[in-house]
Amino acid sequence: MRADRVSFTLDSTLETVNNAEETAGRMAAEAGFDDEEVMKISMAVREAAVNAVLHGNAYDPSKKVTLAFELTPRDLVITIRDQGKGLDASKIPDPLAADNLMKTSGRGIFLIRSFMDVVEIHPSQTGTELKMIKHVRGSAADSKEASQ
């Protein structure tokens, strides 16, 4: 049974967003995901990094973003944590609602949920932790979901 974990501590900059996306793409490819899944995973991580850098840490140079990848036989688990005020998930508007469709922002979390199998948002007074899980194709979890 294999369990690999790697984590990074990153500055609250746009460069972090690009680095997080690139790292996620590399990790997903190494985990054996196909090109389309790699794109979805790297895009989900990019959106999560944007949230952490912009909305969480608000580009504050004293605040860091922590990005962690864990590969188990069943899942690729990606966690990204900021040091902001804490995201209230209940206040995230539905970007597909008629009133919101033409808004120029507010689609990040929606895209993350669209691209990943499991998304958990854990806000606290010391920041927000966003946990994203992609099942490894052919794993027990994947087979179970496919049969439902």
Add this chain to the structure above:
Amino acid sequence: MTMKSSTRQVDGVTIVDLSGRITLGEGSVVLRDTVRDLLSKGHKKILLNLGDVNYIDSSGIGELVSAYTTCKNQGGELKLLNLTKKVHDLLQITKLYTVFDVKEDEAAAVKSFSK
């Protein structure tokens, strides 16, 4: 790869050939500045050729919406041409595909603008 933008005029329509990534930062800014510059010069029939745009994030989607709305509010028309599969799929899942006027053939797209 950053985004590049070039414009050309065809039968009164400004075609903007975009290539690269429309993402938070430079890519979104290039698109925003290009559209605003065109509108300020009175070019209100704009066809965004996205055939070489290989990546777009939520910020880029927002920028497309902003460009469309800004153009429309100024009495203009903005249409999209040659979507890649990635961009097409993104506009589908965000329900924006039916909002934008999306074209696949440049000549037909140019003719579709009001005279």
